[in-house]
Amino acid sequence: xxxxxxxxxxxxxxxxxxxxxxxxxxxxxxxxxxxxxxxxxxxxxxxxxxxxxxxxxxxxxxxxxxxxxxxxxxxxxxxxxxxxxxxxxxxxxxxxxxxxxxxxxxxxxxxxxxxxxxxxxxxxxxxxxxxxxxxxxxxxxxxxxxxxxxxxxxxxxxxxxxxxxxxxxxxxxxxxxxxxxxxxxxxxxxxxxxxxxxxxxxxxxxxxxxxxxxxxxxxxxxxxxxxxxxxxxxxxxxxxxxxx
Amino acid sequence: xxxxxxxxxxxxxxxxxxxxxxxxxxxxxxxxxxxxxxxxxxxxxxxxxxxxxxxxxxxxxxxxxxxxxxxxxxxxxxxxxxxxxxxxxxxxxxxxxxxxxxxxxxxxxxxxxxxxxxxxxxxxxxxxxxxxxxxxxxxxxxxxxxxxxxxxxxxxxxxxxxxxxxxxxxxxxxxxxxxxxxxxxxxxxxxxxxxxxxxxxxxxxxxxxxxxxxxxxxxxxxxxxxxxxxxxxxxxxxxxxxxx
Numbered sequence: 001x002x003x004x005x006x007x008x009x010x011x012x013x014x015x016x017x018x019x020x021x022x023x024x025x026x027x028x029x030x031x032x033x034x035x036x037x038x039x040x041x042x043x044x045x046x047x048x049x050x051x052x053x054x055x056x057x058x059x060x061x062x063x064x065x066x067x068x069x070x071x072x073x074x075x076x077x078x079x080x081x082x083x084x085x086x087x088x089x090x091x092x093x094x095x096x097x098x099x100x101x102x103x104x105x106x107x108x109x110x111x112x113x114x115x116x117x118x119x120x121x122x123x124x125x126x127x128x129x130x131x132x133x134x135x136x137x138x139x140x141x142x143x144x145x146x147x148x149x150x151x152x153x154x155x156x157x158x159x160x161x162x163x164x165x166x167x168x169x170x171x172x173x174x175x176x177x178x179x180x181x182x183x184x185x186x187x188x189x190x191x192x193x194x195x196x197x198x199x200x201x202x203x204x205x206x207x208x209x210x211x212x213x214x215x216x217x218x219x220x221x222x223x224x225x226x227x228x229x230x231x232x233x234x235x236x237x238x239x240x241x242x243x244x
Numbered sequence: 245x246x247x248x249x250x251x252x253x254x255x256x257x258x259x260x261x262x263x264x265x266x267x268x269x270x271x272x273x274x275x276x277x278x279x280x281x282x283x284x285x286x287x288x289x290x291x292x293x294x295x296x297x298x299x300x301x302x303x304x305x306x307x308x309x310x311x312x313x314x315x316x317x318x319x320x321x322x323x324x325x326x327x328x329x330x331x332x333x334x335x336x337x338x339x340x341x342x343x344x345x346x347x348x349x350x351x352x353x354x355x356x357x358x359x360x361x362x363x364x365x366x367x368x369x370x371x372x373x374x375x376x377x378x379x380x381x382x383x384x385x386x387x388x389x390x391x392x393x394x395x396x397x398x399x400x401x402x403x404x405x406x407x408x409x410x411x412x413x414x415x416x417x418x419x420x421x422x423x424x425x426x427x428x429x430x431x432x433x434x435x436x437x438x439x440x441x442x443x444x445x446x447x448x449x450x451x452x453x454x455x456x457x458x459x460x461x462x463x464x465x466x467x468x469x470x471x472x473x474x475x476x477x478x479x480x481x482x483x484x485x486x487x488x
Contacts (some may be wrong), residue, residue, distance in 0.1 A: 010365045056366055086365045121254045121330045122300055126366060 003075060004095045005030070005045070005062050011233070012125040017050045017060070026051075026087060032064060033082035037075065038066045046101050046242050050110065052193070054233030056126065059090070059240050063101040107170065109186040109240035110195045112231065114203075117179030126182070128235030134181065134206030139174055142205040142212035145219060146172045146185070146198055153222040154179055155201075157193040157230060167223075174202075186240075199231035229235040247319060248339045248408070249274070254330040255477070256369040261294040261304070270295075270331060274306060277326035281319065282310045290345050292352070292485050298477030300370070303334070303484050306387035306419040307345040333435050337457065351414065353430040353484035354439045358447075361423030369450070371424075372479030378425065378450030383418055386449040386456035389463060390416045390429070390442055399445075401474060409435055410464075418446075430484075442473035 008029070008059075015023035020032075027045060034043040040241065047062040070078070075092040113127040116134060146169050153165040171186035183202065185195055203217060204210050218226045251274070259267035263275075271289060278287040291306040315321065319336040327333065357371040360378060364371075390413050397409040415430035427446065429439055445462060448454050462470045 010368070058364075058366075080363075085368050088363050088365045091361055118334055119324075119332050120302075120334045121252055122302075122370060124329050126256070237351055 001069060001100060002065050002095050002097055003072070004064060004099065004101060005064065005075075005079070005089055006091040006093075007060055007062070007087060007089045008058050009047040009056060009060070009088070010125070011051060011054050013086060014053065016053045016055070017047060017057075027059075028085050029083060030064075030079075033079050034064055034066070036082050037070065037078045038068055048101050048105055049190075049238075050192075051238055052233055053238075054125075055093045055236045055238070056234075060238050061101050061123045061241050061243075063095065078096065078241060080146060105189070106242040106244055107186055107188055108238065108242075109152050109171070110183060110190065111237045111239045112183040112185075112195060112199045113235045113237070114181040114183070114199075115149075115179060128232050130203070132207070134203065135208055136174065136176055136181070136201055136206065138208065139206045141217045142202055143172045143174055143183070145215040150219050151222055152191055152194055152219070154218050154227045155194045155197040156191045156224065157197065157202045161196050163191070167191065167194075171212050184239075193230050196231040196233065196236060197227055198236070200229040201227050203231065204212060204228050245313060245317070246307060246309050246339050246341055246343060248337045248343065248345060249308060249319075249323070249333055250335040250337075251304055251306070251331060251333045252302050253300065253304070253332070254369070255295060255298050255300045257330060258297065260297045260299070261291060261301075268372070271300075273327055273331050274308075274323075277323050278308055278310070280326050281314065281322045282312055285311060292345050292482075293434075294347055295482055296438075296477055298369075299480045299482070300478075301482040303488075304482055305345050305485050307339065307343060340341075348488050349433070350486040350488055351430055351432050352434065352482065352486075353415070353428065354434065355481045355483045356427040356429075356439060356443045357479045357481070358425040358443075359423060361426065365427065369478050372476050373445060374437050374447070376451070378447065379452055380420055380425070380450065381449045382448045382452065382456050386446055386459045387416045387418055387427070389459040391458075394463050395466055396435055396438055396463070398468055399441040399469045400435045400439045400468065401441065407435070411435065411438075428483075437474050440475040440477065441471055443479070444473040445471050447475065448472050 017026045019025045019027045030045045045062040045064045073093045076089050079089040115127045116130050116131050119129050149168040151165050152167050166191050169187040173184045175182045253270050261270045263271045264270045274289045289306040289308045316336045320333050323333040358374050359371045360374050363373050393412040395409050411433050413431040417428045419426045
């Protein structure tokens with residue numbers, strides 16, 4: 001039986017979603033929990049996508065195939081009792097055999113949180129602490145250039161020449177609440193570090209080191225060296241995934 | 245020179261505010277940081293009050309006396325560069341020699357957070373996860389009985405017979421936001437575990453195991469065995485302290 005698992009996690013303690021030798025990963029924890037449920041047979045999961053070290057998820061999906069016949073509710077409960085407290089299954093659903101958690105994605109939404117107010121120790125792993133003022137109006141102007149279909153090569157770290165970097169962004173928004181800034185991106189897919197690199201350039205605009213229009217030129221340049229710093233992982237959340 | 249330090253902390257990793265042998269405490273971290281600033285002389289701090297293991301603070305105060313002459317801004321900066329990331333100095337202020345961080349308190353405010361919605365791994369150390377519905381209307385009725393001046397003996401764990409348990413509560417409120425519940429208490433002082441024991445009884449009312457009026461009877465009984473469970477520490481925050 002094929003199942004789709006919806007889950008959330010605190011990425012602080014992990015090397016990222018993807019399995020790596022000798023390092024704790026979300027994927028490994030999911031597979032260990034599933035193996036116990038699946039009569040101790042090694043069990044693979046296939047997720048919507050990877051998240052990097054320190055990045056969080058409120059809504060991530062993975063599919064898996066089990067030999068055992070277990071109800072959706074029982075699978076959720078069994079997984080949660082076998083997972084560590086920083087990973088949580090929200091829902092388990094039986095899906096068609098041809099469903100694919102990665103290929104069937106229509107769009108994903110990421111949020112990035114910045115705090116420009118007083119440092120809060122309780123949020124230290126869950127927001128990017130930035131101790132200077134940012135010009136939000138200029139960031140609002142700049143973020144619009146990301147909307148639409150572009151070749152995002154300038155925002156990809158470790159770019160392999162051959163990779164197709166054309167992606168479509170349908171939502172790019174900045175909201176503020178006192179000294180908290182939330183940046184939201186929705187699109188049909190995101191390349192590695194793309195969101196954090198887009199946030200990095202928006203911060204540069206907010207610092208008034210470059211003017212908003214430069215963002216358009218950087219996108220057009222397709223040149224990674226033009227786009228500046230990668231924002232740190234602790235502010236980044238995968239918050240929604242839409243399927244066909 | 246006497247200084248008043250305003251600070252915040254994530255209590256998750258500590259045995260509580262107060263120093264204990266072989267265990268990490270907030271007090272010890274503050275004193276270690278101050279000793280480095282104070283020409284390596286052992287330096288004591290005296291706080292508003294203690295918080296227990298796992299309890300957090302957005303606003304806690306302590307006074308200290310230093311031999312060195314350091315500006316308020318520099319003291320804040322020097323402490324923060326010597327403190328671990330889960331403790332943060334918000335402000336340092338020079339105060340009169342007769343100021344006392346504990347005896348001069350007028351009132352304190354505590355908040356307690358409960359989540360009755362889906363478990364969120366990111367908030368696991370910062371909210372009490374309660375997986376059942378609570379009757380908020382009944383809890384609203386019950387919380388009013390705490391207002392005013394009472395002998396809170398029934399809500400004190402490890403009560404020493406001699407201790408004066410008369411305290412005045414000036415604010416006792418419940419707010420909800422979807423499945424999040426915030427309980428706020430302001431008073432001239434709180435006894436050990438008092439807030440968590442008051443929350444414990446409110447939960448029992450919310451579960452409809454006892455009716456709201458019983459809370460008044462429990463207060464009057466002055467009998468700890470009547471008042472039920474202590475709510476867990478991770479939901480509790482010291483959020484405000486007012487001085488004369």
